[in-house]
Amino acid sequence: MTYATTYHIGHDTPAQRAKATQVAPTVKRVRRMDAKNKRCGGSPKGQTTVRTDCHVADGFLRTAFLPKLAETETVQACRKNKKTEHDFYQSLSRLAGYYGIETMRSKDYGYPYNIALALWYTKAQLKDKVRDWEEIRLIKDSSKTYFMSEERYDTSSTLFYIPVVPLYRMLRNPKRKHTARLLLSVCSYLYHIADVPYYRQEDSYLYWQYDMIKEWITSDDETEESAMYLSELEQAEWIGEHMEQKLFNRANLLFFKERLNGFTCRDTLDLDAMNMAMEAFALYEQYPERTIFANARPNGQVDEDETDGMVTMDRYVSFCADGKGWLNENLLQCINTELQEYTLMEEPALIRCFDGSEITDNTLCFENRLFALMEELIYILNNF
Numbered sequence: 001m002t003y004a005t006t007y008h009i010g011h012d013t014p015a016q017r018a019k020a021t022q023v024a025p026t027v028k029r030v031r032r033m034d035a036k037n038k039r040c041g042g043s044p045k046g047q048t049t050v051r052t053d054c055h056v057a058d059g060f061l062r063t064a065f066l067p068k069l070a071e072t073e074t075v076q077a078c079r080k081n082k083k084t085e086h087d088f089y090q091s092l093s094r095l096a097g098y099y100g101i102e103t104m105r106s107k108d109y110g111y112p113y114n115i116a117l118a119l120w121y122t123k124a125q126l127k128d129k130v131r132d133w134e135e136i137r138l139i140k141d142s143s144k145t146y147f148m149s150e151e152r153y154d155t156s157s158t159l160f161y162i163p164v165v166p167l168y169r170m171l172r173n174p175k176r177k178h179t180a181r182l183l184l185s186v187c188s189y190l191y192h193i194a195d196v197p198y199y200r201q202e203d204s205y206l207y208w209q210y211d212m213i214k215e216w217i218t219s220d221d222e223t224e225e226s227a228m229y230l231s232e233l234e235q236a237e238w239i240g241e242h243m244e245q246k247l248f249n250r251a252n253l254l255f256f257k258e259r260l261n262g263f264t265c266r267d268t269l270d271l272d273a274m275n276m277a278m279e280a281f282a283l284y285e286q287y288p289e290r291t292i293f294a295n296a297r298p299n300g301q302v303d304e305d306e307t308d309g310m311v312t313m314d315r316y317v318s319f320c321a322d323g324k325g326w327l328n329e330n331l332l333q334c335i336n337t338e339l340q341e342y343t344l345m346e347e348p349a350l351i352r353c354f355d356g357s358e359i360t361d362n363t364l365c366f367e368n369r370l371f372a373l374m375e376e377l378i379y380i381l382n383n384f
Contacts (some may be wrong), residue, residue, distance in 0.1 A: 087145035094354040095147045101125040132364045146355035153348040153367045160374045164243040165322040166381040186280040188252035195291035197318040200240040205315045236321035276376045297349035310344040323382040
């Protein structure tokens, strides 16, 4: 199921395109003359015969000229083109073999059109057959030319915030305690193994956001509403610390399989929780040490000193207090206001260089399954 209540980063209103006020005039390639040009008059005599003054020997046809010691720029360029073509098709063969795609017979079209044609066809093949494919780039360094491919999981600028207050209420509900324990094992897996940040940890992004809201409330004049807001914040802090102690207990992972095998579905909520927990346990067994940040990469070129201007994954993936209420609305408003100013975003991605070196056989299968799992978990908790 994929109807989790997640939140989009930035404003949803699309920017309007500017409309042209008038049609641009047609560009004239050739200027016309003011009058028609006249043809030369014909003559019955035809053209005058023209001959040389003396006979010329044809011995120059049998003359062999010595080559120049230095190559011309044209010859050098041709040799570079041949080297580029050779490297291009060699790298293309490696790429096609790895992804299992067909290549186009383009060598007969001539340089550089053959490369452009092969590149266009290869991109179309990858887009249709490779999941999470982002782009391929043709890299040319001082020694050779080769392909570099990028696969990227598209998070769609979504905030994956997992609320713990609904899980706390579920644990206190006698009719839902068995469901809550199963979800507790799922959240414990995300906390310990997948390494999802927790909002009560001082180094987390959401800890700073909640603290900023609290400072804003306490700095204003005290009113009846501010007292209510502070009460909601204190509750979020207390429940957050209480639930972190439960998630920290590795017994939730130790008894994960036992809780899953002994779980009995009573309604639709239980069925959804069980299916989601089965997927979480499968990830736990298949990827016992993989974290959500294992393949995190920015969607652009970033210098070491520019990371502060990028939306890192820990800013949009985290445990939070609650997915409803005044506090949640203000939290999302603050985050959207801040993150929409950034131009770069960190997402799970894989870079492969087809330059003859060994190619790792990693995929984004784990990330695809994990993000879908978190969406389902968010949906279940927000609709309890």
